[in-house]
Amino acid sequence: MKRHLSILAVLLLGLCGAAAFGARPFPSGSDAAAILAAVDARSSGSLAPKDMQSSMVMTIHQGATTKVREIMAWSRNNKDKDDDRLMKFLAPADVRGVGFLVLGGDTMYIYLPEFHRTRRIASSNKKDAFMSSDFSYDDLGTGEFAKSYDPVLKEDKADVWILELKRKPGSDTAYPKIIMTVDKAKSVAVKSELYDEAGRLAKTAEQTPTQVKGYWIPTVIKMTDNRKNTSTTMELKDAKVDQGIGDDLFTERSLVRKVQG
């Protein structure tokens, strides 16, 4: 009996330890809601970094044309709304110094260095493309899936779960249906197939997560627009998390300051 209790205690401790170090929260294989909750927790919830700084390379492939943008990005996790984000363009040279500040996902400021001017932009059209990439403003949002979608577990494979997410009535997200492939070990969505109102596969998002200080961060995200045959890849480099980024970074003043990079 004592021996059994010891083994049990070790197992329990081990489980707690794994959880503390950011291992997966072990949702049940048949519990789609729990799986989705775990994904949300990992991406923007309790298991996501409090803040992050990284440099980003965005490569946009449009037919024979390829555009490359280098961006320095900071983000801060907000509990009940989208993250605060600050992005400063490093390259190409013509747009170096352009800054975007997004507060809570809704309020956006842009700084245009050539005009020495900051402007607030209120855009209700989240479906528009971000910087002509295949990501829409909606796609880049960090809101929780569980708030907008009802999940159903479609397949339980060896390494992944396949969820079908159906948009909740009254939700205004762009995609009525998403087929999400979730890595079991990391509780991260590694692939999402996004369907449009006509039921066609509109876009496919693929992520490659990398562990940074115990957090699974998608360091490579590729979005393919299946209708237009274009794709955009975002590659995060030198990601630094939980640095205690303060409020003073997410201000218009920061937007104007030059970035060394």
Added chain:
Amino acid sequence: MARKWTAWVVRRRIPVLIICGLITVAALAGVPRLRFYNKMTDWLPKDDPQMALYHETSATFSANNVVLVIARPKAGVFTAETLGKIRTLTKALKDREEIFSVTSLSNVADIKKTADGIEVRDFLDSIPADPEGLKALAKLARSKDRYIGQVLSADGEWFALSVFLSDKVETISAVEKIVIPQAEKILGGDMGLFFAGSPSDGHFINLYTRRDLVFLVPIMLAAIILILFLSLRSWRGLLPPVLVVVLANVWLFGLIGWMKRPMTIITPAIPVLLLALGSAYGLYVVNKIRSDCDADRDRAAKDRRAMVIASTAAVVTPILYAAVTDIIGFLAFRSVKLSLIADFGVFAAVGLFFAAVLATTLLPALASTIDFGAARSGKAHQGLTRFLEAGAARVVRKPGLTLAVFVVLMVVGAAGIFRVEREVGFSGFYAKNSMPRKAMDAANLHFNGAYPDSFFFEAEDVRDPARLRLIRRAESFLSSIPSVSPPLGVPDLIEELNDQMNDRIALPETKSAVENLWLLLEGRRELAQMITPDGRQTIIYSKISDPTTKFCTDAYNRAETYFKSEAARRPVQVELNALSPDQAISVRAAEAGFLAEELSWAAQEGGGSAPAPAAIKDVLVAALAKELPAGRLQPEVAQKIRAFCFAPSFPFEASPAQMETIAGRLSDLAAASPEAVIPEAAAVAVLKKHLPPSVYDPDLAAEAAATAAYIAREARENMREAFLRAELKPLIPAGSATFEKRAAAVLYDLVDGLAVVPAAEAPAGAAPVTFKRADQTGYPVMTTKLSSSLFRSQIQSILLAMAVTLFLMILMRKSVVLGLISILPITFATVVMYGLLGIARIPLDYATMLTGSISIGVGIDYTIHFLYVVSEEVRAGHQLPEAIRLAFLERGRAMLSNTAAVTAGFSTLLLSSFVLLRSFGGIMVLSMLLCFIGAMTLLPAALLVVRPRILRANDEK
């Protein structure tokens, strides 16, 4: 040979009849596969560079495949229900892969300035439920000059959706199967719905042509049968020629169906053509058989088959001569570049071949089995004989006078030919109260037209600041052409965004500034219709509200002149700050002259009047030399500097008192110079002096100083632009919102540091501003090319037909003189007919251009038959006048019957719903009469006057 052939056919009459039956059944099976296809751009050869560009821009920008869905809802546009329907329809269409994009009230961008920025949304992001909200929405929409004439009419009663169809699909089919059904389903019946634009034209042409073919052909047939019955007085006599025509049509259209060749707008002319020519083949056979049987009734009763063989053999040769001439004449159309006409030629040739084969095989086979009835010598018959004899006598008596009259008529006709106009646009073909015509009228009146007119530019980077100015210049030029809607291009989007972000409607002077703004523009839906992702190609898009050929050709020529003259000036770009003061003044004056042209065009706005560029230039040069009004610039700069210092984005955190001091000191720097210049080094010094050391940062100070200097410069430029506009007001009073925006953008060019001027007026070594390609495209190009091609095709086809006919006639008659005389009647008919077109101002279009060829075919048939009898009678020993008289009697009846019948047939085209086919019917009636008169009058008169040697043998005896 003819006899052997006919004997062979008569001996095998049963198999011949069976084979004809089987072919007919097979052909009928092909008829359900027939389809109409009227896409004008497919008729032109693709090797023309401008047509190649047309197709390229259609594929890249879908610029040329636009359908306007226009509606006038009874309940009004700004009701929740109507707005909801517009939104639903927009969504339903734009999700389809056949649709490139849709612009409507629902998704047109609504960008407005707010206190500290801009707000971007789709116009119908939300639909108010309350009447006050709807009223406010209506007022807002009607205040936006970009909406009026695009998605909403000026009176607010009509709305439009611009549906750009993908070039990857068959556009007419997309209209028929997607756009129209969706619009009718979603918008409903009480909307007063219309569809305008080239793709919908193609749909309506298909629809109306199909209706006409089904409706008119039976009527035509009935009319012809009636006339033939009156002439032949026998059902058994008239049915064979009618059968030849009907079967020839069935075989031909069955073959077209099996070969999957599309039918076009002029395909309905083919049954008409076969009726005109094919019925003649059958009539000659039937007439000959009946009259021979009537002349020797005993022999006909004893040995009918021998009679049939002899009679048919007597007419087979001239029928085949006529058929070969016609067929080769129509096959010559294959050399014409307009595929519409080339295909018509082949169809006609094949149809005539079938008619000739049927007339010389089926009819003798039938005649040897069935009695075609006797030619009754009733009163009408005798009356006709007397008429023909009188006609012959009149011609034989005064051939010289007859010939002279015809020559005069031909001279008058020739004079009229030079007044012939052309019309190739579908818009003129519809009746006034028809649906497509009403749609076109609505589009022209409320939405600046439905037909695209675009300018295309290609370069390494079309977003280069200097190139953007030239593209905007082209927009200004395009806007000056009457009946052209205000153009929209990439410069407009950049100017609009610059205005919203920086309060100035201007094209930036540096590449970086353009790219800064471009970051915000990227991803906007409308960009796909204006610029390629790599930034190498762009179009300026506008519409025309006058799609007639005359206008389109004029617009085309104007644009050609524009591009040529612009290329000849070799524009260059100059950085004014790099020049000496004197050089800068000189270049500025040159720039003023260059921009004065642009202002003059812009002021003309759709064909109005404007001051001459020279006068505008003088005002601008004088204004540039003046100083800004004193006491206004510095306070403006001071106000903006203060706002900068107190903005949340000011790089330094300091107390209000410190900010106030800094703002004051910076303003003092501005006040120290008349042009309010803030030297950056001095500004840095101010910041260093008045900021706490713990806060001061040299990099941030440099940034802040640069911003202060920029603010001062911007204020100065804004003020100078306003001053220039005020100086111009006496010469160019306030215009439309569109003009004022254009004027502001042009005047800002004159106050910034970049100048684009002709090379001849620039310092040596200035960098050229070039485009790899710059050209026009769109409806005027297509129309002009079609019109030229139609004209060339017409000339070519007539000359070819004449040449081929002359050659064959010389060959057949073995006499050059006789060959030349043979083509006199068709020359007369052609010249007089086209002359009348010019005098009566009936345009040459797809249908009327066929009248020449048909006239030649009919005319030469009459000539061949007439000459054949004349030659035979001369060979039989008669003198020429007597031979002519006998030809009148022997062939005159058949020719008259044929002319009357075909005239009656063509007259039914006057019932067509198409103006095009109505004109064609009327012209063909005239043409048939001219052919008959020419063959029966001019031909014998010429023979009698010239007396070719080959016909003189008996005279000498």
